Each structure stands twice: as structure tokens, then as C-alpha cells.
Amino acid sequence: MGIHVGANKKGSGEVASKGTRPSWLMKGKAAQGVAQEHSDAAEERKANRGKLWRYYLRPEESGRIFFLNGDIVTEGEEKGSFDIDFVEEHKVSVHGSKVPQFYVCVSRTETCPLCEAGNFASFVGLFGIIDTTVYTNSEGKEFKNRKRIYAAKGQTIKKLAKKANANGGSLAGVMLDVSRSDSRSATVGDDFDLVGAWPLEKLGKRVDPEKWEDVIEVPDFAEELTYLSAAEMREKFHFDDPSGPGYQGQSDDAPNYPAGKGDEDDSMPPIGGDDGGGGDVSDSEIPF
């Protein structure tokens, strides 16, 4: 002890001598770059704070929701499908966060870095819902009737279309009990029971007699979804950095939208392509 006393008396704050500066001490350009990254991240957090959350169920969880939109087209080529917004998007798991983030796939206009990295984009239909389930946060505060984005893939959309068709051609005002069977089922639930249907105004007033119009306003998805250009994605996920992208691949908790196949039934495709039953199955037993 005491060997170094006085060794640094000239360099007021410097501990290590020149040439042995640890790499994590940053200065000048490098420091400015990281400062920028931090302020960009803070900006993004700020921007996302006001955004609506996605509806999500844990395996074996259930909830009760009602829809704010979801009319079925009654004529023309689109007849029978939902008159709603659709988007191709990437799900990105973030280290240290339980909540995944979603980014619009840019492959329609430029090379998409997330596609290139092997993160499969999902094609989803967008609904606005009110989640009537009561949640209690860690401080014991209760929340209910929160507006959520319900992003549904192909199989879910087919199930919802059946409910809509059974309800005069719209999901707006339709209340469903939703449950999720297991970890392989769609995160928005895979089983739907009709509770009933009411005029949206009535449902809105039940939630908030004064601000009911806000309650039933369909989310502005152009505002709610996060769109980054390819360049912004590369920067955000450090795709140009050989030390590795700051993302994880898409989790396989739900099947991708089966593009181009429009006539399967609603059952989930067997995971791994095996029906588990073994033995021979003759063509006549296959139910389609």
C-alpha cells in the first residue's frame, strides 16, 4: 500500500498511464457516439411510452375482450374477409425485457435487415380491442378495460371471421372469452367463445360514461406501429457490427400466416409435421 501515492499528482483525474487506458473508458468521438445512442434509445422509449400494448395471453391463460372494429366485406373480390389494416411485421425479443418489440417489415420498399438476419416476418391483421380483464400490478394497483392492439395471424383471423359472420358481419361490439391452450398456441389466444354483442356506444359508456368516444375509437395503426427504415434498423440492431446483432430470432410460439393457402380448417398445424399417432393414415381419413 502506498506505493502509488503521489504517482499521479500531475494528471488530476487519470489513474492509468497512457497506453493502458481501459477500453470502457470513452472519450471524444467514441463517447459522443455512445451518448447519441443513449439519447436515441431514450427518445425511442419516450415515443413508445404512449403506444398501445399488444394483447397477449400466457399459456393456459384466458381473458374477456371486446372488439372496436372488424367489419366483414360483403361484396366484391374481398367478400368474406375483414375490412381491416394488415401489416408484415417482425417480432424482436429484447434482452432484459419480457415484452417483445414489433417492427414493420420494410421488404416491400428496401432490403429488410431483419428479414436478412433470418427473423421471419408475420402477416397480421390489426384490430383494436378493450381488454376487460382486471390486472393487478406489483404495487397492488388494479387496471382494467385497457385498449390494446390485437394483431392476429391467419388461423386466428379465420376463427374471428366465423365469429363475425355469426354476428351479422362484424366484430365491432362483439365480446369474446379468449383462452390460450399452451405455449405453442397463438399468443393472442386460440379458443374463442362468444359472450355477446352490443352497440359500441353502450360498451364504451359502460367503461367510461364521459369519455366513451375515446374508449371506442379504433387505434390509428399508422401511429401505433413502429416503422424504422433499413438504415435505422441496421443502426439499432448493430447489424454492421461483427460482434453480433442485438436481437434474437423470432420465437416460434405461433404459426406463420400460411400465405396463398386459403382453405385449411381452423386447426393448428401439427408441430414438427408429425401427428404423434404414428401408423399409416390413408388419404380418405385426412379431413380435407
Ligand SMILES: [Zn+2]
Ligand atoms: Zn423484414
